[in-house]
Every structure is written in structure tokens, then in C-alpha cells.
Amino acid sequence: MEALTIFARNCILAVLSGCMLLASPVAAEEAADVATGTRLAELLRAARSVLSNYQTLINDPAVADKHLDGERFTAEAIALYGKRTGSQLISNDLAERDRKLLQAQVDAMREVIDEHQDDINRPGIAFKGFVPAVFARLMNEKFAAKVGNEALVRVTAPEVLVRNRKSLPDAWEAKVIEEVFPDPQRPKDDSYTEVTEVNGRPAFRMLLPEYYTDSCLICHGAPKGEIDVTGYPKEGGKAGDLGGAISIVLFQ
Known part of the structure; x- marks a missing residue:
């Protein structure tokens, strides 16, 4: 399990550009799964x-039509994905599975935005x-409804x-969050992978893993316990604290 984790760490920067040379079919399959999982997480x-x-715009009570429909939203999300990764989201170079899953994510986010136009506006x-x-x-629930027999994405x-x-x-x-991520010898931003x-x-x-930023x-x-704008008590977190994780499942 740890060997696969080390493998994932070594290839995480290369998978988006598809520039790795692999020594065996097993390694190739593992790298392909890491690449797919990384793409799904980055698009989310x-x-x-x-x-x-x-x-700020969504919560502006003085503006009715925000002009933020699913088409505009998905275009901006795809553009931001490209800017961050340096890669085109869906290209002919990708495997059929990746194209299908990424398109399902795009369709899911578009549907969520379009279905919430009354709230947004x-x-x-x-x-x-x-x-x-x-x-x-x-978005993840819609993704599961579309391709849940092949892949799942969730935030925990x-x-x-x-x-x-x-x-x-x-x-x-829970085991990874409690036992693996806190390891001080482990690079903080490393993903963890396992075939199970x-x-x-x-x-x-x-x-x-995902860590709190200032906007979070x-x-x-702070202050811990104070009720935030959503009606929940604040957790008292600090920038850099572990705040969550994106979980990817790719059925074999």
C-alpha cells in the first residue's frame, strides 16, 4: 500500500501531461488511475x-439576473482547469474512460447551476x-447518477x-485521514492511493488532502463556536489545517 502511495507521489506532476515512461503493465495501469483521479479532482x-x-454576486440582493447559467459556469471552470494544469480538459489524447468521466463531471456541474437559477437570481x-x-x-451526486458504476467522487x-x-x-x-495524513514524515500535499x-x-x-486557506x-x-453565516458553529481552524479530502473511486 505504501509502495503505491510513493508511486503516486512520484508521478502526480507528470500524469496530467502524459509524459511518464512505465516499466510494466501494472505500473501503467496504476499511473493511468492516478492520472484519472487527479483530473477528476482538479476539475472539481x-x-x-x-x-x-x-x-458576492450570488448573494447580492440588489441584482436579480446574475447572468450565471450552466453554459457560462462550465466554460469558466474548464478554462480555470486548463490554466491550473496546463492541459486541455478533454482531448483525443485521453483514454475513452477519462473523456467519459470528465464529460460526466461537466454535465453534472452544468445541471446543478441550471437547476439553481431561481436561487441564484x-x-x-x-x-x-x-x-x-x-x-x-x-455535483458529485449527479456524477454518481451518471457514471456511478464506473467511478465515484465525493468530498469528505x-x-x-x-x-x-x-x-x-x-x-x-477515516483511516487514511487519521493515520496517514498526520504523519510528519509524509509530504503534506501527497495523495494516498490503494487498490481495494x-x-x-x-x-x-x-x-x-485539502487544507484551509484564508477564504475558508x-x-x-476563529473564534471557535461562533455561528457563521451558514448557521453552523465555526471550527476554530487555521490556514494550513487539514479541512477535508477529495475521495476518488475508480472501479476496476
Whole structure:
């Protein structure tokens, strides 16, 4: 298991550009899974960032039509993905599986945005509750409805930080969060991978840690216990603290 983790760390920067040379079919399959998982996670992160950047507009009670429909949103998310990774999202160079899964993510985010137009454009109300965490959960649920027999994506967190029970970590995720990520000898940003079983099926699993940034602390920072804008007590977190993880499942 640790060997696969080291392998993932060594190839994480190369997988998006497809520039690795591999020594065996097993290594090639592992690298392909790491690449796929990384792409799915990065597209989810890009989509969340776009929604985060629009929070001020979405929550402006004086503006009705925000002109933020699914088409505009997905175009900006894809552009941000390209800017961050240096790679085109869906190209002929990708395997058929990757093209299918990434397109499912794009379709999922577009549908979520289009289905929430009434909330986004509701005048006279400031905070709409349509925050990145809610958006990500809805996007991942739609993704599962489309291709859940092939792949799953979800955002989880240490159990004490979970606000929605749907996001509670399963046993595998909890073990990685509690035993692997805190290891001081482990590079902080490394993902963790393992071939195991999910729902009785062989699966490649990948968990990517996420740490609080300054923007997260508006809801998750100090003072601990103070009620934030969403109605939850703040966790008292600091920038750089582990705040969550993106969990990827690729069925084999």
C-alpha cells in the first residue's frame, strides 16, 4: 500500500501531461488511475473555485439576473482547469474512460447551476446558502447518477469537521485521514492511493488532502463556536489545517 502511495507521489506532476515512461503493465495501469483521479479532482476544485469567486454576486440582493447559467459556469471552470494544469480538459489524447468521466463531471456541474437559477437570481435575499460545499456535493451526486458504476467522487473530512452527514468518511477514508495524513514524515500535499474493494467490487481508491486557506476561515476559522453565516458553529481552524479530502473511486 505504501509502495503505491510513493508511486503516486512520484508521478502526480507528470500524469496530467502524459509524459511518464512505465516499466510494466501494472505500473501503467496504476499511473493511468492516478492520472484519472487527479483530473477528476482538479476539475472539481476548479468548479468550486468558480462558484466561490461568484459568492458576492450570488448573494447580492440588489441584482436579480446574475447572468450565471450552466453554459457560462462550465466554460469558466474548464478554462480555470486548463490554466491550473496546463492541459486541455478533454482531448483525443485521453483514454475513452477519462473523456467519459470528465464529460460526466461537466454535465453534472452544468445541471446543478441550471437547476439553481431561481436561487441564484432571487432578488431581495442576501445569503442564498449556495456555497461551494453544497455545490460540490450536488455535483458529485449527479456524477454518481451518471457514471456511478464506473467511478465515484465525493468530498469528505475528519469526522469532527463534517457538517453534513452525507459527507462522513467511510472506514477507509477515516483511516487514511487519521493515520496517514498526520504523519510528519509524509509530504503534506501527497495523495494516498490503494487498490481495494468498494461495495464488493475491486476498485482503485485515491484520497487527496485539502487544507484551509484564508477564504475558508470565514466559516471555519476563529473564534471557535461562533455561528457563521451558514448557521453552523465555526471550527476554530487555521490556514494550513487539514479541512477535508477529495475521495476518488475508480472501479476496476
